[in-house]
Amino acid sequence: MTQFYSKRDLKFQLFELIKADELNQIEYFQDHNRETFEMILEAADQIAQKSLRPLLTEMDRNEPQLEDGKIKIHPGMKSIIQQFGRDGWINATFSYEEGGQQLPWTIHIAAGFILQAANYSASVFPFLTTGAANLIRSFGSQELIEKFTPNLYSGLWQGTMALTEPDAGSSLSDLSTTAFPTDEAGVYKIKGQKIYISCGDHDACENIIHLMLARIDGAPARTKGISLFVVPQKRIDTQESNDVLTQGIYHKMGYKGAPIAHLMIGSEDQCEGYLVGEANLGLKYMFQMMNEARLGVGMNGVAIATAAYYSSLAYAKERPQGRRINNKDLNQPQVPIIEHADVKRMLLFQKSVTEGSLGLLLYCSKLADEVQREPNSEKKKAKEALLDLLTPIAKSYPSEMGVHSTSAAVQILGGAGYTTDFPVEQYYREARIHPIHEGTTGIHGLDLLGRKVLMSEGLAWKLLHQEILKSLNQSSLDPNLKSRFEKYHRIVLETAEKVLARSKKGLEYYLADATLFLEMCGILCVAWKWLDQSNIAQSQLNGGSPEKAFYKGKIMASEYFMEYELTKIESLAARLQSESYPTLEMKNDWF
Numbered sequence: 193m194t195q196f197y198s199k200r201d202l203k204f205q206l207f208e209l210i211k212a213d214e215l216n217q218i219e220y221f222q223d224h225n226r227e228t229f230e231m232i233l234e235a236a237d238q239i240a241q242k243s244l245r246p247l248l249t250e251m252d253r254n255e256p257q258l259e260d261g262k263i264k265i266h267p268g269m270k271s272i273i274q275q276f277g278r279d280g281w282i283n284a285t286f287s288y289e290e291g292g293q294q295l296p297w298t299i300h301i302a303a304g305f306i307l308q309a310a311n312y313s314a315s316v317f318p319f320l321t322t323g324a325a326n327l328i329r330s331f332g333s334q335e336l337i338e339k340f341t342p343n344l345y346s347g348l349w350q351g352t353m354a355l356t357e358p359d360a361g362s363s364l365s366d367l368s369t370t371a372f373p374t375d376e377a378g379v380y381k382i383k384g385q386k387i388y389i390s391c392g393d394h395d396a397c398e399n400i401i402h403l404m405l406a407r408i409d410g411a412p413a414r415t416k417g418i419s420l421f422v423v424p425q426k427r428i429d430t431q432e433s434n435d436v437l438t439q440g441i442y443h444k445m446g447y448k449g450a451p452i453a454h455l456m457i458g459s460e461d462q463c464e465g466y467l468v469g470e471a472n473l474g475l476k477y478m479f480q481m482m483n484e485a486r487l488g489v490g491m492n493g494v495a496i497a498t499a500a501y502y503s504s505l506a507y508a509k510e511r512p513q514g515r516r517i518n519n520k521d522l523n524q525p526q527v528p529i530i531e532h533a534d535v536k537r538m539l540l541f542q543k544s545v546t547e548g549s550l551g552l553l554l555y556c557s558k559l560a561d562e563v564q565r566e567p568n569s570e571k572k573k574a575k576e577a578l579l580d581l582l583t584p585i586a587k588s589y590p591s592e593m594g595v596h597s598t599s600a601a602v603q604i605l606g607g608a609g610y611t612t613d614f615p616v617e618q619y620y621r622e623a624r625i626h627p628i629h630e631g632t633t634g635i636h637g638l639d640l641l642g643r644k645v646l647m648s649e650g651l652a653w654k655l656l657h658q659e660i661l662k663s664l665n666q667s668s669l670d671p672n673l674k675s676r677f678e679k680y681h682r683i684v685l686e687t688a689e690k691v692l693a694r695s696k697k698g699l700e701y702y703l704a705d706a707t708l709f710l711e712m713c714g715i716l717c718v719a720w721k722w723l724d725q726s727n728i729a730q731s732q733l734n735g736g737s738p739e740k741a742f743y744k745g746k747i748m749a750s751e752y753f754m755e756y757e758l759t760k761i762e763s764l765a766a767r768l769q770s771e772s773y774p775t776l777e778m779k780n781d782w783f
Contacts, residue, residue: 195506196245196499197309200742202233205550206302208728209721210558215296218565229299235279236303240310243272248311251449252618256394258441263393263451269314270396276318277347283325290329291345297484297564298557301491305550308495312622313449317350319488320391323481324351324403328422331469331477333378340401340422350397353481354386354404354423354455362635364475365414369406369457371421371465382406382423382465383458385439392453393425393438400425402436403481404457404465405474412472420474421465423457435462446621486587486630487556493594493626494549497601500619501542504601507614508535511605529604537756538600543745544722544753545597549590551721556586574655581644581652582717584636589714591626592633598623637706640713645688656717657685663723668730670747676754677723680761684716687765704775705768712764719758726750 206212206229213226247268256265276282285300286292307315325344329337343349360366369384384406386392393400402423411417425436440454457463469477512526517533529535559579566572601616602609609616627633645653660681664674691709695702729746737743 194245195502196240197306197495197502198498199233199237201547201550202302202305203230204725204728204742204746205547205554206298209551209724210298210554212296212298212302212554212558215298215558215561218561220294220565221296221561223294224296224299229296232284232295232299232303233306236306239272239275239279240306243268243275244307244311244314247272247314247449248615249618251311251313252446255443255448256441256451258438261438262395263438263441263453265394265396265451266449269317269394269449272314273317273347273350273396275347277345282318282322282347283341283345285322286326286329290341296558296561298554298561301488301557302554304488305491305495305498308492309499311449312492312496313447316447316450317391317396318347320353321347321349321351323353323485324401326484327403327420327468327477327481330480331420332422336422336466336468339428340424343399344401348397349399349401350391350394352389352392352400352402353478353485354389354392354402355478356386356388358385358387362632364405364418367405367407367418369404371406371408371419371467373408374464378467380406380408380421380465380467381458381461382421382463383461385457386455388442389453389455391450392455393441394451398426399428399431400436402455403468403478405478406465408471415475417472418474419471420468420477422468423463423465427464433462434464435460445624446618447625482630483583484560486583486636487553487560489626489629490549490553490587490590492629493591493623494546494553496619496623496626497542497590497594497597498546498550500598500601500616500623501539501546503614503616503619504542504604504609505530505539507605507608508539535604538604540749540752541756542597542600544749544757545590545593545718547725547746547749548718548722548753549586549593551725552582552586552717553590555721556582574651577648577652578655578659580647581640581656584631584640584644584710585714585717587630588627588633588636588710589718591629592711593714594626595620595623633710634707637708637710638703641691641706641709642703645692653688657681660716660720663720663727666724666727668734669723669727670730673723673726673750673754677719677758680719680758681716683761683765684712687712687768690769700776701773704773708764708768712761712768715757715761715764719753722750722753 215221216224251266256263280293283292284295285297287294321344325341328340344351357367371380371382373380404421404423405418406421407417408419424434427434435458437456437459438453439456442452508530509528511529513529515524515527559575563575563579566575598620602620605614605616608614725746729743732743
C-alpha cells in the first residue's frame with residue numbers, strides 16, 4: 193500500500209520528542225495512557241487507509257457542483273462523515289458528560305495529521321464541525337447547546353465558520369452582515385452575504401450550522417461591535433429553509449473535494465440567527481476557534497507535504513536514470529535517481545521541513561492542552577503567552593515551506609510529476625491554500641511583530657528564548673551543531689533588538705518587513721525542534737538502539753537543516769537591519 197506518512201516518525205514525535213504520554217498526569221486526561229493514544233492513532237490510520245485514501249483522486253477529478261441551488265459532493269462523503277460521528281471523532285476532546293472522550297488535543301491533531309495526509313479534502317468536514325460545536329458549548333446558552341450540539345456531534349449536521357465577506361476579507365472591521373433584534377430574546381433577523389465558506393453547503397448532511405459573525409443594528413463600529421450567531425441553513429423546528437441561500441460555488445486550484453460556498457443570508461428577510469454569549473464579543477469568541485484552526489492549518493500543510501515527500505521518495509528509489517557522476521561506462525546499468533546528490537538534497541529538504549515542522553506543531557499542541565488545564569494562574573499565563581507567540585509561526589512556516597517542499601516532490605519526479613499519473617501534482621495544488629487559510633502570511637507577520645513580541649513587556653519573547661536555551665544545554669547535543677545554532681540564535685536576538693528600536697521611527701517602518709521577521713523566526717523555531725530531535729537520536733544511538741537507520745536519518749536531516757536552511761537567517765537579518773525601505777518609497781504609478 194502506498195505510504196503517505198510514517199507511523200514510526202509520528203510515534204517518535206509524540207512519545208520521544210514531546211512525551212505526549214505525560215499528559216495523563218493532568219487530571220482531565222488521567223484515564224488515558226500511551227496504549228490508548230496508540231489505539232486512537234491506529235483507528236485514524238484504518239479510516240485513512242480504508243475510507244479516505246481510496247477517494248483521493250476521485251474527489252479531485254469530480255469536484256462538487258451547484259445544481260438547483262444545492263451543492264452536490266462526492267457520494268462517498270456521506271458515509272465517511274457518519275463514520276466520524278458514530279466513532280466519536282467530532283467531540284473526542286470534549287468531556288464525558290458531553291459524550292466525549294476527554295482526549296488531549298495533541299492526540300486529536302496527530303490523528304488529524306494522518307487523515308489529512310490521506311485525503312485533505314475529505315478530512316476537513318468533521319473538524320470544521322468540531323470547531324463550530326466547540327464555540328457553541330464554550331459560549332452558548334444551555335438552550336443553544338441542547339438544541340445544536342447533539343446533531344453536530346453525531347455528524348448529522350455540518351458545522352462551519354462564516355466570517356469572510358466580499359468587502360471584508362482580512363479586514364473584519366468592514367464587516368457589513370447585520371443582525372436585527374426581534375421580539376424574541378436572543379433571536380435576530382440576519383441579512384448579508386458570506387463568501388469562501390468551507391463546507392458551507394452540501395448534500396451529505398441534513399443541515400448546515402453556520403457560526404456567523406454579524407453586527408447588531410446600531411452596534412459600535414469596527415471590531416468592537418461584532419457579535420457571534422448560530423445560523424442554521426434550515427429551521428430546526430420545521431426543517432424549512434432559513435433563508436440561507438447558496439449563491440455560488442468556487443472552483444478551486446486544489447482541495448477540490450470540499451465545497452467552498454458563496455451564501456446570501458436573509459434575501460427574503462426570513463433568516464433567523466441565535467446570539468451566542470454576549471453581544472459585541474463575537475470576535476473574541478471566534479478567535480478561540482481561529483487560534484485552534486491556525487495550528488490546524490499548519491498541520492494541514494505538513495500533512496500534504498509529508499504525503500508528497502513519501503511519494504517522491506518511493507519514486508526516487510525505483511526510477512533508474514543515469515549513472516554516478518564519476519562513472520562514464522554506458523555498459524553499466526543505470527542507478528536509481530536517489531543515488532544522485534541533488535536528488536538527495538531535495539529529499540533532505542522535504543524531510544527536514546516536514547519532520548521539523550511536525551515537531552514544532554506537536555509541541556504547540558501539547559502546550560495548548562497544558563494551558564487549558566493549568567490550575568496555577570502564573571504558570572498558565574506564561575504558557576499561554578508562549579503559545580500565543582508561537583501560533584503565527586507554527587501556522588505560517590509549515591504552510592509556506594509546505595508549498596516549497598511539495599514543489600521539490602514534483603521536481604524529483606520531473607516530467608512525470610507534472611502529470612496526473614502521480615499524486616504529487618495534486619498535492620502541489622492543495623498545498624497552496626494554507627498560506628492563505630486562517631489569515632495570510634502577511635497578517636501573521638503583523639500579528640507576530642506588531643502584537644505578540646511586544647505583549648506583556650516582551651514576556652513571550654523572553655520565554656521562547658529560555659526554552660531554546662534549555663534545548664542547547666542537552667547532554668547528547670553535537671558540539672558543532674550546537675555552536676552553529678548558537679551563532680544564528682544570536683543573530684536573531686540582535687536583529688529583533690534593532691527592529692524593535694525602529695518602532696520609534698514610525699509604525700510603517702517598524703512593520704514594513706514583518707513577514708520577513710516571521711520567516712526568520714520560523715526558521716529558528718524549526719531548527720530548535722531539530723536540535724531536540726537530534727539530541728534524542730544521538731542519545732538512542734549512544735545507548736545501542738537497533739534502529740540505527742531511523743536515528744541516523746534524524747541526525748542527518750538536522751545537519752541538513754542547520755547547513756542549508758538555518759543559514760538563510762543571515763540574509764534575512766541583513767535585510768531586516770537595513771535602513772533602505774523600497775516597499776515604502778515605491779509609488780503606485782511607478783509599477
